[in-house]
Amino acid sequence: MSHSNSSASDERVGTRALPTAGLAVxxxxxxxxxxxxxxxxxxxxxxFxxxxxxxxxVYAMYAVGVLAxxxxxxxxxxxxGRRPILALGVVFSAASDVVFLLADDTAVLLVARVVSGLSAGVFVGTASVSIIEMARGRLAGRAPVxxxxxxxxxxxLGPVLASMLITWAPAPLHTTYWVHLGLMAVALAIIVAVPETRGRHRERSLGLMPVRVPEEIRAFFLRAALLGFAGFAVMGLFTALAPTISATIVGVHSAIGAALLTVSVMAGSLLGQLAGRALAREAADILAIVAMIAGMAVLVITLVVGRWELLAVAGxxxxxxxxxxxxxxxQGIATGAPADEKAAVTSAYFVITYIAISLPVVAEGFLSRAVGVKTAGITFAAVVIGLVAIASLLLVRERRAEAARPTPTTADAPA
Structure with missing residues (x-):
């Protein structure tokens, strides 16, 4: 009987593994x-x-679309249901490619970035929840990662692929978007093929996302959102301004070289997510805080010394x-939020991270214009360190509250 149940479980995991991987792609x-x-x-x-x-x-207009x-x-x-919204996100992504292909001045470029942001805003929260809902068995624990x-x-991968097309393909301002349009055609086919993970709920009405976090995960959400804000601000800085820092401060002028420095922060993020799985909760929280502070300290040194190697380390x-x-x-939001509010709470988390990936970068642009890229970058690093320090204080308070909470006795434990 046990063997039969195990085989059935393995079969269910296998049938869900392919659509889970497809949604991730x-x-x-x-x-x-x-x-x-x-x-x-x-x-x-x-x-232009x-x-x-x-x-x-131009970069921040993307975040305007995301937030909207x-x-x-x-x-x-x-x-x-998940699939109609996923399909809408892919349509917006393809539409942004079309607008980019037609861009002949800054105004059209701004529109293209807004539409691109709409695609990410529609897609990222829903896709993340869909992957978590699709996964079964052994995959379930890995789905948030x-x-x-x-x-x-x-x-x-975006900047790396685009820099390769700039270097080796003709008409990069057009070829880049034609390549992505092809990817979106494949993406739409995958969405049509995967099963739905949440059916339509006709008793509920459509509306704006409520700005509300369930009480049971509010303390966790506050700290996670603060660290997320700091981390995505760093990612926004590298994505928007690393090419300028590469050319003006560390002396890297090739498109591929600048792209690799730009994505160093994404490479670090991937490594951090993989390494974090092997760590206990407390160790992961502490390491996240220490790494972000250390990265910003190295960024300050980079801006003073002007070495590309240090910029890569900072990223x-x-x-x-x-x-x-x-x-x-x-992971904490996806597992802690009530089932009927998972997508809304996940989207709320992404609202905060995308504010972080846009507004600080615009502030950096204004500050760079006033005092120069170097001074603005040092100021940016100091602000991020301050935010992470506040998050660390919240972590200490959260741990103390957990330690003071009485441990349930056997009689109190649920049957």
Missing amino acids: VLGAVMLGTTMPTPLYSTYERE GFSLLTVTI ALIGLGTWSDVL IASLATIGGLG IVGGAGQGIAFARGL
Whole structure:
């Protein structure tokens, strides 16, 4: 009997493994499209004649689209089901490629970034929850990490793929988006093929995402959101400004070299998410905090010394801290939120992270214009360190509260 149950369980895991992997691939492909324009900004600067400040504003318009989609559509998959919203996200991603292909001035570029943001905002929370719901058996415990790896992996591959096309393919401002359009066609086919993980709930109505976090995970959410904000601010800095830092401070001018420095933070994030799985909860929390502070300290040294090697170390170390914090936050929210609010709470988490990936970068752009890239970067690092320090104080308070909480006796334990 036991052997029969085990075989049935293995069969169920096997039938869910392929669609789970397919959803992860689609999530990575959609996120890849959101960072592909990064190596192209210098080309846009030359062709459209805009400044570093305009680069940061163009970059931030992506986050405007993300936030609009998360707030406007963040709960829709809880009502309509996951697959219709996933398909809508892919359609937005393909539409952004089309607008990029038509871009002939800064205004059209801004529209393209907003549409790209809409695709990520519609897709990322729903896809993450879908992967977690799709996974069964042994996959279930790994699903939050699979979702976060797909997200960060896609973000990291975007600049690398685009820089390769810039270097080796003709007409990079067009070829890049045609390649991604092809990926979106494949992504839509996968979404059509995978099973639905949550059926339509006709008794519920569509509406804006409520700005509410269930009380049972509120303390965890606050700390996770603060660390997520700090970590994604670092990721936003590298994604938007690392090419400029590479060219003006550390002396790296090739597209591929600048792209690799840009994605060092994503590489660190992937390593952090993988390493964090092997650590106990307390150790993971402490390591995330230490790594982010250390990464920002190395960034300050980089800006003073001007060595590309140190910029790579800053990205990897800071990214590792971000990766651990992001994976822990996503896992805690996905497992702690009530079933009917999973997508909404996950989207709320992403609202905070995408505010972090945009507003600080715009502030950095304004500050760079006023005091220079070096001073602005040092100020940025100091602010991130301050945020992480506040999160560490919240962690201490949370641990003390847990220690003071009475341990349930056998008589109190549920039957």
